[in-house]
Amino acid sequence: MSMHNGDGKMRVITYRDAIREALLEEMKRDNTVFLLGEDIGRCWEGAFKVTKGLAEEFGDERVRDTPISESAIIGTAVGAAITGMKPIAEIMFGDLTTLAMDQIANQAAKIHYMFGAQAKVPLVIRTPFGGGVNIAAHHSQSLEAWFMHIPGLLVAVPSTAYDAKGLLKTAIQGSNPIIFCEHKLLYPTEGPVPEEDYTIPLGIADIKNEGEDLTIVATMFMVHKALNAARMLKKEGLGIEVVDPRTLVPLDKKTIIDSVKKTGRLVIAAEDCKTAGVTAEIAAMVAEEAIDYLDAPIRRVAEPDTPIPFSPPLEKYVIPDERRIIKTIREII
Amino acid sequence: MVTKILMPRLSLTMKTGSVIQWYKKEGDAIKKGEPVVEVLSEKVTYDVEGPITGVLRKILVMEGYDVPVGATLAFITAPNERLPKTEIKPLEQPSESIKREEGARENAKLVMFRKRVLASPAAKRLAREYKMDLTQIQGSGFEGRIVEQDVTRLMEEKARMSPSVKREFPLTGIRKISAERVTSSFRTAPHSFIIMNVDATEAVKLREKIKVSYTAILIYAVARALHEHRMINSTLLAGKIRLYSDINIGIAISTEKGLVVPVIHNADEKQLLKISSELEELVDIARQGKLSKEQLACGTFTVTNLGMHDVNVFLPIINPPEAAILAAGRTVKKPVVADDKIVIKPVMTLTLAYDHRIVDGAPASLFLKKIKDIIEEHLPF
DSSP, rough: OOOSSOOEEEEEEEHHHHHHHHHHHHHHTTTTEEEEEEETTTTTTOOSSSTTTTTHHHHHTTTEEOOSOOHHHHHHHHHHHHOOEEEEOOOSSSGGGGGHHHIIIIIIITHHHHHHTTOOOEEEEEEEEESSOOOOOSSOOHHHHHTTTTOOOOOOOOSSSSHHHHHHHHHSSSSEEEEEEGGGTTTTOEEEEEESSSOTTOOOOOOEESSSEOOOOOOOOHHHHHHHHHHHHHHOOEEEEEOOOOEEEEEEEHHHHHHHHHHSOEEEEEEEESTTTEEEEEEEHHHHGGGOOOSOOOOEEEEEESSSOSHHHHHHHHHHOHHHHHHHHHHHH | OOEEOOOOOOOOOOOOOEEEOOOOOOOOTTTSSSSEEEETTTTTEEEEESSEEEEEEEOSOOTTTTTTTTTEEEHHHHTOOOOOOTTTOOOOOOOOOGGGGGGGGHHHHHHHSSOOBBBBBHHHHHHHHHTTGGGOOOOSSSGOOOOOOHHHHHHHHHTSSSSSHHHHHHOOOOHHHHHHHHHHHHHSOOOOEEEEEEEOOHHHHHHHHHHOHHHHHHHHHHHHHHOGGGSSSSSTTTTTEEOSSSSOOOEEETTTTEEOOEEETGGGGHHHHHHHHHHHHHHHHHHHOOHHHHHHHEEEEEEEEOOGGGGOOOOOOTTBBBBBEEEEEEEEEEEEETTTEEEEEEEEEEEEEEETTTTHHHHHHHHHHHHHHHHHHOOOO
């Protein structure tokens, strides 16, 4: 599905470096692109080191450290975007987007519509979600579904280095606000990425593993857990198809439904809370549009409706893992 | 008080029963102990009697439908009593034409309406597509749920048990009418057959003199024979035998769209040449598919001839509600014993199929013998 022709050389890099490459390349290509966020500059280079070296390369004007005010970061970015710049705002933890919610939901998402398309907001908001690093309830949430619920926002959820770079470049080159969701545990993961320039269009799901017996739609870090589960079940002769939507808005319904038509069984795995979550939306969509192809009830693997505990054993219990995925698959196969 | 008539259990193993016939209609008074409805379980039929004296107020299960044992078939009320609105609504009313043999699908729909079938949505979709009755499938899924695989497995099984289909199309038009008529005839009229050889020497000579077909000769002979055997120029309908004064001979004609039977009216009053020219005209119009209602109406006897296709003998089906039909095979030279010598003669074999309810063997034989006599000795020219 990517735009590169596949003949070019590949090398293995981390998800973190893939994102940095996208930023670097787009900043080089377009001098209206600039970064802003807390501690992303030369002193700290970002909490997860994604912006490492960029301030040296492009200067403090284009890699701007901001005060600790998420609302101000997004407000500034929205203003800059309207006036023709291409801001890429980083919110250090996804949980803290809540502080900027008015700017995101009521300004960034609405301006194009409210001003009759006379103003555009080409804004990328990068932020890491997800748990598993023992930093408690204020720094471990997965709030992707909040943004799916706001018309006017795009939502990307890359799970691999390759997807992250290709999708981020598309996001930066676009002209609409996009919440670019990253996952803390994905930053150090490695994957093949082409050396040549490429982009990945929004709204095209990727089948990460083909199978005939059951479809599992998974997002972000859950994609990797689903792939592990598929590998383990393959030994028993079960073919699990892992579908990664890659963007939640727009959602590639067709690929999901086609896979369900093939397998007749669906499990959806995402790290956010179960109630009104990513899994709920996908389950409802399939129930509405493809129920006649289901041979078993849809099952969801999601977090219970609870804050992420600080206690490592409790956190491990709350965040779904491969065992939970396999147990859920067995319930309907 | 509202009393229910229920589907009775006629045997220990009976699960469902069919309603065969309602003896009463809605609004009829019924007496306690009086038969109200005939039901069927496997091969056993049984009359369900009125449980009380009252009025048959509402029939819930129409004729031809299956319901589980214990299902309510109808409500009985006192003469002036109305059925309370709280009583359950009748099941969807099937039209008269929907009968048992119209396939399991309609039945399945109704049974599903009453009894929930545990099946996955995918299994239900497939069953709909293949027009399969889910109630007949054993489920292998969770808690006995029918899953897609159960349906496909049964489909494959069925496919293995039947030849592959090149094309399937509905029975329509003349084919359909013809099918209904032969079925009704074959089922209701007890067919009996008598076969006779006819010396066709005179017929052959006649055909050397004038251009006339064997069929025309047969019509000529049959019409005149019927004149003396009125019982055979008749129909049986609704328990009544009707003898006709008109002798109208239908001729079975094969067309591209199917078999049609145009009629030569009052054939007994027409000369052979007249019959011959009318026949030619009718064949022509029939092949064009342009026969009028009048040309198809009022037949009292039918002649069918397959001699031109080298058929020797065949057993026809009576054109209902007529009493008999004459089938002619080919006229072919055969060694025949005449005056204790073997001679070669043209022979035609005639088969008369007759409805044994109307006619017996002896009069039928006399009738066929009369035809034979006319062809052998009494042809014109």
